[in-house]
Amino acid sequence: MAISDVASFAHLSPEEVEELGREFDQIRRDIESSRGAKDAAYIRNLIAIHRKLVVGGRVTLFASSFPPAWIAGTAMLAAGKILENMEIGHNVMHGQWDWMNDPEIHSGTWEWDTTCPAEQWKHSHNYVHHTYTNVIGKDNDVGYGILRVTSDQKWHPANLGQPVYNALLALLFEWGVALHDLDIEAIRKREKDPVEMKRQLKGIWRKVRKQVAKDYLIFPALTGPQFVSTLTANATANVIRNLWSYAIIFCGHFPDGAEKFTEAELENETQAEWYLRQLLGSANFSGSRFMHIASGSLGYQIEHHLFPDLPSNRYPEIAERVKALCEKYDLPYTIGPMYRQYGQVLRTLMRLSLPGKQRDAAPEPPEPHHKRATPAELRNYPGPKAPQASAA
Amino acid sequence: MSPTATDLVRRVASRVTTPLLPDDYLKLINPLWTARELRGKVVEVLPETDDAATIVIKPGWGFRADYQPGQYVGIGVDRDGKWHWRSYSISSTPDAGENTVSITVKAMPEGFISDHLVRDLEPGTIVRLALPQGEFVLPDPPPAKVLFWTGGSGITPVMSMLRTFDRRDTMPDVVHVHSAPSREQAIFRDERLALTEKYDGRLRSVENFDDEHGILDVTKLEDACPDWRDRQAWVCGPAPMLEAAEKHWAAAGLIKHLHIERFSANLTASATGGHVTFAKSGKEADLDGATTLLEAGEAAGVQMPFGCRMGICHTCVLPLKKGIVKDLRNGAEYQENQNIQTCVTAAAGDCVIEI
Numbered sequence: 011m012a013i014s015d016v017a018s019f020a021h022l023s024p025e026e027v028e029e030l031g032r033e034f035d036q037i038r039r040d041i042e043s044s045r046g047a048k049d050a051a052y053i054r055n056l057i058a059i060h061r062k063l064v065v066g067g068r069v070t071l072f073a074s075s076f077p078p079a080w081i082a083g084t085a086m087l088a089a090g091k092i093l094e095n096m097e098i099g100h101n102v103m104h105g106q107w108d109w110m111n112d113p114e115i116h117s118g119t120w121e122w123d124t125t126c127p128a129e130q131w132k133h134s135h136n137y138v139h140h141t142y143t144n145v146i147g148k149d150n151d152v153g154y155g156i157l158r159v160t161s162d163q164k165w166h167p168a169n170l171g172q173p174v175y176n177a178l179l180a181l182l183f184e185w186g187v188a189l190h191d192l193d194i195e196a197i198r199k200r201e202k203d204p205v206e207m208k209r210q211l212k213g214i215w216r217k218v219r220k221q222v223a224k225d226y227l228i229f230p231a232l233t234g235p236q237f238v239s240t241l242t243a244n245a246t247a248n249v250i251r252n253l254w255s256y257a258i259i260f261c262g263h264f265p266d267g268a269e270k271f272t273e274a275e276l277e278n279e280t281q282a283e284w285y286l287r288q289l290l291g292s293a294n295f296s297g298s299r300f301m302h303i304a305s306g307s308l309g310y311q312i313e314h315h316l317f318p319d320l321p322s323n324r325y326p327e328i329a330e331r332v333k334a335l336c337e338k339y340d341l342p343y344t345i346g347p348m349y350r351q352y353g354q355v356l357r358t359l360m361r362l363s364l365p366g367k368q369r370d371a372a373p374e375p376p377e378p379h380h381k382r383a384t385p386a387e388l389r390n391y392p393g394p395k396a397p398q399a400s401a402a
Numbered sequence: 403m404s405p406t407a408t409d410l411v412r413r414v415a416s417r418v419t420t421p422l423l424p425d426d427y428l429k430l431i432n433p434l435w436t437a438r439e440l441r442g443k444v445v446e447v448l449p450e451t452d453d454a455a456t457i458v459i460k461p462g463w464g465f466r467a468d469y470q471p472g473q474y475v476g477i478g479v480d481r482d483g484k485w486h487w488r489s490y491s492i493s494s495t496p497d498a499g500e501n502t503v504s505i506t507v508k509a510m511p512e513g514f515i516s517d518h519l520v521r522d523l524e525p526g527t528i529v530r531l532a533l534p535q536g537e538f539v540l541p542d543p544p545p546a547k548v549l550f551w552t553g554g555s556g557i558t559p560v561m562s563m564l565r566t567f568d569r570r571d572t573m574p575d576v577v578h579v580h581s582a583p584s585r586e587q588a589i590f591r592d593e594r595l596a597l598t599e600k601y602d603g604r605l606r607s608v609e610n611f612d613d614e615h616g617i618l619d620v621t622k623l624e625d626a627c628p629d630w631r632d633r634q635a636w637v638c639g640p641a642p643m644l645e646a647a648e649k650h651w652a653a654a655g656l657i658k659h660l661h662i663e664r665f666s667a668n669l670t671a672s673a674t675g676g677h678v679t680f681a682k683s684g685k686e687a688d689l690d691g692a693t694t695l696l697e698a699g700e701a702a703g704v705q706m707p708f709g710c711r712m713g714i715c716h717t718c719v720l721p722l723k724k725g726i727v728k729d730l731r732n733g734a735e736y737q738e739n740q741n742i743q744t745c746v747t748a749a750a751g752d753c754v755i756e757i
Binding site (some may be wrong): 061062103116117118122223 | 418426437683685
């Protein structure tokens with residue numbers, strides 16, 4: 011069942027929730043006051059790597075009829091697009107690098123290499139999703155208006171097609187993202203303002219036209235007789251990026267342990283309760299540094315949702331502090347290897363295509379808040395583990 | 403290539419690089435090959451005195467080299483990952499036939515940026531630039547009789563003018579009255595004296611060193627240049643000097659002859675401070691009464707428009723949606739729905755700015 015009161019779900023008193031909120035505020039202040047040249051170098055390097063990958067890929071594809079060149083070019087282009095969309099674009103548009111005062115690396119000016127216009131993304135994602143995270147009926151990312159991802163969403167016969175919709179969404183993810191801010195649900199319910207819809211469609215069309223022309227017309231044409239092989243390479247790179255970003259993003263809020271909430275939770279929600287909802291509603295996955303950069307630091311989904319506008323390269327150190335707080339307050343910290351997290355998502359999607367509730371995805375409240383960890387226990391804390399608190 | 407041909411090539415190329423610009427790739431080869439944000443490379447840092455240096459910058463693409471002597475340029479430097487902007491008068495002449503532009507900077511006490519520019523800036527550093535602007539310029543042709551009155555580093559725009567007269571061989575009848583704290587701290591002294599010698603009879607130079615001669619006030623100015631009423635005057639220096647000049651020329655009914663340039667706004671008024679919200683970007687900040695809204699916005703990561711940063715050019719003007727702000731130069735208050743110059747105003751209570 012979706013949660014209507016985070017504090018009682020977490021067995022914390024209002025005072026404890028506020029205290030936890032102050033601890034999160036402190037993390038934010040510490041990071042904000044220590045942003046500097048190293049952080050700036052991180053994002054500038056990644057941007058340079060992205061551009062080199064793109065140039066490398068595009069140039070290699072001038073020999074796209076030669077299979078090894080096709081493979082190498084496609085791989086570089088796909089890697090470039092993934093890097094740009096996930097670790098660079100998504101995070102820059104969150105304002106993580108606005109403090110650098112650099113108009114070229116700023117949430118107000120960034121446009122990313124995908125069909126979704128930045129302006130619409132910032133509305134549907136930064137505002138709607140990050141404010142109303144996992145609140146059913148408010149956050150359109152709960153199923154994206156086409157999937158049933160929690161038993162709290164009523165079953166409809168159309169959900170029988172869920173395995174197919176899911177596969178299509180994975181392959182065409184970029185297009186799903188492009189249409190996301192239109193709010194499919196609102197259109198279905200005929201609640202959408204037609205003037206606003208026309209404005210949005212215009213914006214999407216302007217962006218789509220340029221993106222499609224580049225990948226499916228201009229670059230193939232530039233390679234002359236290799237038009238078709240360059241076109242398939244570009245399409246493949248886009249699909250690889252689609253599959254990867256789809257998988258990463260579905261691991262953020264759909265695995266077991268990432269809770270959903272009702273609109274009642276939003277009533278009089280304090281900043282501290284908001285933090286708690288972000289923590290309970292998000293799921294991390296573990297991986298190497300390379301893996302985290304390749305996934306746009308979304309393996310730190312919890313940290314990202316607590317502090318969406320702090321630089322992503324600082325998430326690993328933030329994670330240590332968040333884990334310690336979860337230990338201290340007996341709160342779940344949902345994490346697992348990516349294959350397991352995605353496996354749970356897939357299982358949920360299949361199960362919920364049929365009517366009824368999902369047995370093993372019901373939220374399990376953490377153990378009652380029985381004791382505080384001592385400083386020594388915190389120091390000896392071995393690292394992330396399964397979400398349940400230790401037995402009483 | 404004519405600009406239109408360049409533009410056309412760019413537009414075509416950007417179809418290939420969308421959503422980026424060709425510049426975003428070209429700057430990987432050469433950091434100056436981009437016109438997206440104007441850039442320059444520091445070629446040389448030439449010490450002028452103990453606490454002043456001339457910085458020679460080679461501008462990148464998109465920088466208009468046809469500035470007028472007397473104008474200033476915005477310069478952005480990266481300090482600890484963050485871009486900081488200041489404006490400085492250009493001291494070079496556009497007619498030197500070089501593709502560089504120079505500014506001359508005096509390190510101010512506790513000047514976070516000026517001190518860095520004078521003492522730590524390495525040749526090869528990439529800086530950001532804003533196009534030259536400013537109204538402190540000479541008409542073409544220059545008036546027959548000119549008075550320059552400069553104080554301290556206020557000499558920089560006038561040096562650009564003198565160098566330009568020299569280059570074009572159009573030196574009119576000039577009296578240049580310059581005051582500096584001491585002989586050692588007089589910027590461009592050798593060059594100024596050399597020009598005086600070269601244009602003997604046309605250029606007369608009067609020096610005042612505060613430690614030797616005391617402060618140069620308007621009475622002394624009249625002594626140094628008795629025919630000041632017959633001259634068009636260009637005056638640049640510290641705020642008290644400019645105020646004295648304004649009073650003096652106004653009293654004589656000759657305010658039209660006076661052209662002044664402030665090199666820092668005289669922000670002496672104070673406001674109470676408050677909580678500022680930047681509405682569109684959703685950023686917020688708690689401000690004291692001395693921090694300008696421009697500085698606050700930049701510190702909060704808002705992309706604030708700016709130009710001179712001293713209340714002259716109005717590039718930084720933004721609508722005030724709520725609250726009251728105060729002009730730090732004169733204490734004037736602005737209410738909601740007025741347009742405010744963010745570079746010289748501070749919060750007087752909580753306010754909301756539309757950006």
